[in-house]
Amino acid sequence: MSPNNDNDKNKDLMDRGVKPKAKDLTGDTAVVKNYQSQTEILSHPGEVEDKDLDVKSITPPKRKSQWAEVWKRLIRNKAAIAGMIVIVILLLTAIFADFIAPYHYETQNLQNVRMAPNSDNWFGTDNFGRDIFSRVVYGSRISIQVGFIAVGVAMIVGGILGSVSGYYSGRIDNVIMRLMDVLLAIPGILLAIAIAAALGPGLVNVMIAVGIASIPRYARIVRASVLSLRDQEFVEAAKAVGANDFRIISKYILPNCMAPIIVQGTLGVAEAILAAAGLSFIGLGIQPPIPEWGAMLSTARIYLRDAWWMSIFPGLAIMFTIFGLNLLGDGLRDALDPRLKG
């Protein structure tokens, strides 16, 4: 609706003696205010000041930001809410692991080896008599760390490469993108395995391996977004007032291409957790006794026949985490770009 139409509507309402509601006043407020002041002065000369104040109170609310709209769409999506709940539970578990876990993850009880789930050990015990519930709870810390840090590394490096590539184009773009093509020619998990094999096992190395393997995806997404924004008028305007390239990319371009990066980031955390668990499962990732879920599955595999609980609970923990992140990621995609909704 155009501002003129709004004003006509408001004038019409006032002519009929109806006080317009704030939400009707989406047009030019100055005109409305002026108009109402004049009508009030003519009909009730003594009450001008009060009425003038009243008019001020009906100026339209500030326009909602894009993110408020996204949030509104997101919380309307039940699946996304379910995903968010799972992630919040996971985060709380990781933060309060010391209070939630009944035992320390390293506490062994050799008299209680491979006990089935019972009232003391809800998820049973492992081959060293360690409480699996406690280990799964502490494991959430490891998975969250790996997931977020690996994605952080990939986002920063991929984001810089993608921005430079998209903003400058030409030879530098060609070199960076061909390098990304090469990395993409190796299936992600295999690249992570090769990097982990070179760096050796350990938490930090897993983060680096998984992070590097995910760089090309972010580089491509950021490059595509930067390319689509580079020639927009607001970028021209920033150039005209003398902003340097770094400022233009970081202050003007990147904030405008956050939507696909956030979606990919959320789904990326899920993939990173999966990849890290996979690496630990084949013995290249995080090593025992650190309670990483993939590493726990790796040991549990040997005892699958007589201690199923050793596999099931860490496996379910990975599954629910990935499930939650996927639900949230899908929800974010729909909320950030409703056109993509199938």
Added chain:
Amino acid sequence: MLKYIGRRILLLLPVLIGVSFIVFTLMYITPGDPAAIQLGEQATETQILQLREQMGLDDPFIVQYARFARGVFTELDFGRSYRTNALVFNELLSRFPTTLTLAATGVIVAVAIGIPVGIISATKQYSLFDNAAMMFALIGVSIPNFFQGLVAILIFSVWAGWFPSSGYSTPMHMILPALTIGTSSAAMITRMTRSSMLEVIRQDYIRTARAKGQKESVVINRHALKNALIPVVTVIGLQFGYLLGGAVLTETVFSINGIGLLMVNSIKMRDLPMVQGGVLFIALTFSLVNLFVDILYGFIDPRIKAQYK
């Protein structure tokens, strides 16, 4: 069309050289002296130095890479195993059929489930079937293959006793691994088929087909499906590649003696030429599968064919 195929093959070459460079670099920076690894713990300093010279390990990095790349690209010489001294390429080739069969059966299962479910979901959008299928697909995407494999072994092999839990010698051995990797890929294919179908059935030409009184089955099968499946083909190709890469995990779970398990064992024993060869071999297969999909794309999408006429 030949021009298109030629162009795709030409584009593949630099990528493969790049892959070989990255893989070689990764193995080069891996700690440990290859000569010492090969000779074992009893080797003397002199023996190690001699072998280092013989292997050309004292040459500059770029010379070593050039020698490796020339061997790989001109004679398919991926080097020799530190452990068995066998030719890496022959070892990989002997295990390739197993890995390929595993990935192929997985893709067959994935396509057999994913496409029909995706089509029904799209034609009955927001129905009970659609919601249930999408929920299963999301769960399918969320379960790690190796965990799904363990659960499958536990239920169908340990508890029910229907299938063997490890090995890959008979068709019965192939069912559990194929179902395990197939169902998670099926989830991806279902989601892609559904969204692609939904996009297509909103197009004007589908409305036209309905308006002229075509039966719904004809509209879906003859008009919509043909166009909707084009992007699905890409996903199938990609899934095939991921399954080849993921073979490392699946083969470990089911103790299948393919390239994946060979690589895991080689990493543990620091048999670097084997690891290097394995990564390169799978990347090459992955690239060839993608090339094949691109070419297939050219055949099934007349718009691409028209560009290169």
